Amino acid sequence: MSDYIFYPGCSMESSAKAYYDSVMSVCQALDIQLNEIDDWNCCGATEYLSLERMPAYALIARNLALAEKQSNGSKTVVAPCSACYLNLAKADHYMHEDKAFGKNINEALAAGGLHYTPGKLAVRHLLDVVLNDIGLEAVKAKVVKPLTGLRVAPYIGCMLPRPDYGNRYSDTENPTELDDLLRALGADVIDFPLRTACCGGHMTQIGPGTAFELIRRLVSTAADQYKADVMVAVCPMCQMNLDAFQGQMNGYFKTDYHMPILFFTQLMGIAFGADAKELGFGSEFVSAREAMSRIGVQTPEPAADAPAKKKPAGLPMPPPLVHASQTTTHSKEAGQ
Amino acid sequence: MPQMIDERAKAGLTPEEDLSLLHEVSMKTAGDSHVEMCIQCGTCGGSCPAGMDMDHTPRAIFAMLRAGMREAVLKSNTPWMCVSCYYCTVRCPQEIHITDVMYTLKNMAVQSGMVQDSTASDFSRTFINFVENYGRSFEIGLAGLHNLIHPRLALRLPNMAPMAIGMLTKKGMSPLPPKRIKGMKGLKKILKRAKELEAA
DSSP, X not given: OXXXXXXXXXXXXXXXXXXXXXXXXXXXXXXXXXXXXXXXOOOOTTHHHHHOHHHHHHHHHHHHHHHHHHOTTOOEEEESSHHXXXXXXXXHHHHHHOHHHHHHHHHHHHTTTOOOOTTSSEEEEHHHHIIIIIOHHHHHHHOSSOOTTOEEEEOOOSTTTSSOTTOOSSOSSSOOHHHHHHHHTTOEEOOOTTTTSOOOGGGGGTXXXXXXXXXXXXXXXXXXXXXXXXXXESSHHHHHHHHHTHHHHHHHHTOOOOOOEEEHHHHHHHHTTOOTGGGTTTOOSXXXXXXXXXXXXXXXXXXXXXXXXXXXXXXXXXXXXXXHHHHHHHHHHHOO | OHHHHHHHHHTTOOSSOOOHHHHHHHHTSSSOOOXXXXXXXXXXXXXXXXXXXXXXXXXXXXXXXXXXXXXXXXXXXXXXXXXXXXXXXXXXXXXXXXXXXXXXXHHHHHHHTOOSSTHHHHHHHHHHHHHHHHSSOOHHHHHHHHHHHOHHHHHHOTTHXXXXXXXXXXXXXXXXXXXXXXTHHHHHHHHHHHHHHHHO
């Protein structure tokens, strides 16, 4: 049993419940004990850093201080969200590197009766823990339903491999960790050149045109060039942008992509034989049902597809992808 | 650097080196940002996924900082278009913490009231208002409020309403604000002290 301090982050309780559920399922299977930081607060995402430096870092550091206090021997904070992970790592890094700055942040924390010793805790993402502490062999040993035949685009995003304060990833631009993990699950992993390109971040709310272009690049490359069945994300923000905004991106560019975006833990759960519903399948905007049925996995259909109903039904699909013919028949047969 | 002198001339500045703005940015960035070490190679701008939507690429911004062009820098949309992908940061041959410098420029623009298009800074403010009052972010409330403040955005996104409904029906998100953290009082004290230290 490996013990970790767990920082879930806000999305896990709202938009990324599927991630939370699948993380819990997978960690149980792999005997990873996650001890949630009691009374943790939001990491501020990129928004607080944009407004005020000291309060932004103090907000992040409160979590580190609580984690240090509650650590009980464990020295590793695990975050499943890339933005939370980077914020926690960033605060620890700068408090350590810039002593005067660290002192200031601790002075702020002291106003709330807290203190963090920079460098005391290692901040890591769940992907890194699964790969480097648990290991691919242990993962393989748990696989009862290999994902054979599922073409997966591994999308790791920006904030894990960059700036990578702890030198934890194999490359800042082309890390292959996620590929290795998905391959261990038996998936057919494409060599996705945009695996660390940007999902648009908060630009969906600020400059949608900028965001939609970034989303389009990712989705169209995975779909058209690499004929991926699904894309896999390791961050709630990436998943949200590519999944929930895919319909709007389609509207913006007059395209018709239907690329399911899943969390890596959802596919791990399926490979480990867990129930699709318990892994949060069916909460995605772009249904993963067809893609998963192709490898004989039944997943629930997402709730009424509100955005799609805006569009006239019966529009022809774009020129068929590799599996398109299979897909259509399959999905019809698979329909309840 | 002829180009730099050009930019200074355009801004009506004298040719003497005035590095106080560059120094200020450096001081307001956590850690050693190396911002004064820019060699104007342009790797940052070429690596930037949002570069085409920026008034000035990061490279130009560094030249303008060196030239003391405070207003032009702080009024530009450049830092607000930054998506925090850190490509420029890892590729910079001088190891300038470019993404962090962009955060600093956003801080300075907000504090000096020079922000031109407030869509981005209002979004940050709305986000942080929830955090400063609940200790947690509130995605649904954030998107809703932000679109009320900036209705232009909602108009540009005709599918916004069905999408919001999808957030509730598909993702099972709650339309209610998050539960306030227990240590809210302590957190408020921490943030208050941090704000004082920032202003010091």
